[in-house]
Amino acid sequence: MIKKLSSLLAATTLLAGCSLIPDYLRPDAPVAPSWPQADSAARAGAPLMGDLAWKAFFKDPGLQALIEQALANNRDLRVAALNIEVARSTYRVSESALFPQINANGGFTSQRIPKGVGGSTADVTNRTYQANLGVTSWELDFFGKLSSQQEQAYENFLATEEARQATRISLIAEVANAALSLYGDRALLALTEETLASREDSLGLIQRSFDNGVSSQVDVAQARTAVETARVNKVKYQRQVELDKNALTLLLGGPFDESRLPSPASLDAVGLVEDMPAGLPSEVLLRRPDVAQAEHSLKAANANIGAARAAFFPSISLTASGGGTSGTLDTLTASPAWIFNPQITVPIFTAGKNQANLDSAKASRDIAVATYEKTIQTAFREVSDALAARATLTQQIKSQGDLVTATGDSYRLSRARYDRGVDSYLNVLDSQRSLYSAQQDLISTQVTRLSNLVTLYKVLGGGVERDAVAKAE
Structure with a gap:
């Protein structure tokens, strides 16, 4: 009797398996075929920035150590990985419905x-x-309802894996940008401490000149104002450095060890890959995990239509x-x-329930198409913005450096004129403030340029690990 039952189950299994899922056609990308800032090197077959592994892009040992710690301990990434396990189990549950439960x-x-x-x-x-x-x-799956549900669960599982990849890339970029902010605020703090020491020396000289009847009390008051302004800025940057450390601690998922991130001699010494082409949109956008996630969600919605159609049979x-x-x-x-x-x-009379479910499934598929297209458009805009910033920030830094040199010369001349009694101390203060402001802007621009490189690497899909998806499949 058991043999007859087994034979019957095997025969009915072979009969099942018809699918009513619509044929999937990937929507055309609703973006231009090239970036507004054309990358001619990409067309010559040069390696693309987004193809680099993150350790090849972030050459600074301090940054590498922080990123490794974050990848091991960050709680957002851990939640994303656990979501994959939930999606994988859901897929296995839907797959088990295709087989008899004995x-x-x-x-x-x-x-x-x-x-x-x-x-x-x-x-x-x-x-x-x-x-x-x-x-x-x-239930015998003659009309593919169960297999459609299985396909939907599988695509949702793959979308969850892509979500983890997106979280991972974002985490790498956030850690790098947080470290760069710390680098920048440390540099601003060092500049402010240097400026404060210089202004305190000037105040001491002017105070002695005033005591000897050479300088006026106005000069002393102006010099003291400059000193107190520098002290206020010093406290502000000390606070910002501590906030940067707290931000890194959260991203790292554990204590932040300052010894693992020594301040570079200059921000120009931070090792990031720079002069590599971005590639064409058709090569770049589809590799981004958020775009792949949107496409898997679209395929899941497409499979749901097959399940809704099967309900009519x-x-x-x-x-x-x-x-x-x-x-x-x-x-x-x-x-x-x-x-x-x-x-x-x-099904003879369902009061329109089956038709309503089918209409809902089709509408959900259309929503998924629009979401997929919007994701591509957003990705295109992010890359275009990063490329536009890269094209101008290098020149901005050069111009800002020239401004620092010019204001430095102005300050030295003003100080020399004051020492000779030719000019007032107010002109010295104005030149000194201009120099300090230009130096601050130069540091901020250097941080912005480095952060732009990190953002460009991120939006180009850099650092994606496809091995995890392959193993899951």
Whole structure:
């Protein structure tokens, strides 16, 4: 009997498997075929920035150490990885519905009937043993409803994996940018401490000149104002450095060890890959994990249409079991019994429920198409913005450096004129403030340029690990 049941299950499995999922066609990318800032080197077959592994892009040992710590301990990345496990389990649950669920059960009943009940002349004890093996309500997937649901769960699983990849890339960029902010604020703090020391020296000289009757009290007051302004800025940058450390601690998922991130001699010494082409949109955008995630979500919505279509067709399920019942264990299998109960359910009147579900599935697919296209457009804009910034920031830094040189010369000339009694101390203060402001702007611009390189690497899909997806599949 068991062999007959197994043969029947195998035959019905072969009959199932028709799919009503619409053919999937990837929507055309609604963006220009090239960036506004053309990258001619990419067309010559040069390596692309987005192809670099993150350790090849971030050459600074301090940055590498921080990124490794974040990848190991960051809680957002850990949650994203656990979401993959949830999606994988959901997929396996949907996959199991394609196969019959075979259950075995057994039972024992003992009943005592007192004397006189039912005409018995003595106490009677009845014992019954039962054992059964069977399949309960296994739905045959003739019209692909279950396989469509399985396909939907699989695409959702792949979308979750891409979400983890996007989280990972964003984490790498956030750690790098947080470290660059710390570099910049440390440099601003050092500049302010240097400026404060210089202004304190100037205040001491002017105070002695005033005591000797050479300088005026106005000069002393102006010099003291410059000193106190520098002290205020020093406290501000000290606070900002501590905030930068706190931000890094959160990203790293553990204590921040300052010794792992020594300040570079200059921001220009921070090792990042710079002069590499971005590539063409057709080469770059589809490798981004957020775009891949949107496409997998689109495929899942497309598969859901197949499940909604299958609801219009009959549903066939099988219930079969075999076993035995006996008063003793040794005769339990002497007289086997079995039952085979196929059922078919035909949707005749559902008050429009099936059509509404199909309309909803189609609308969800259209939403997924729009979301996919918007994701590509957003990615195109992010890369275009980063390329535009890269094209101008290098020149801005050069111009800012020239401004620092010019204001430095102006300050030295003003100070020399004041020392000779030709000019007032107010002109010295103005030149000094201009120099300090130009130096601050130069540091900020250097940080912005480095941060732009990190952002460009991120938006080009740099650092994606595709091995994880391949293993999952």
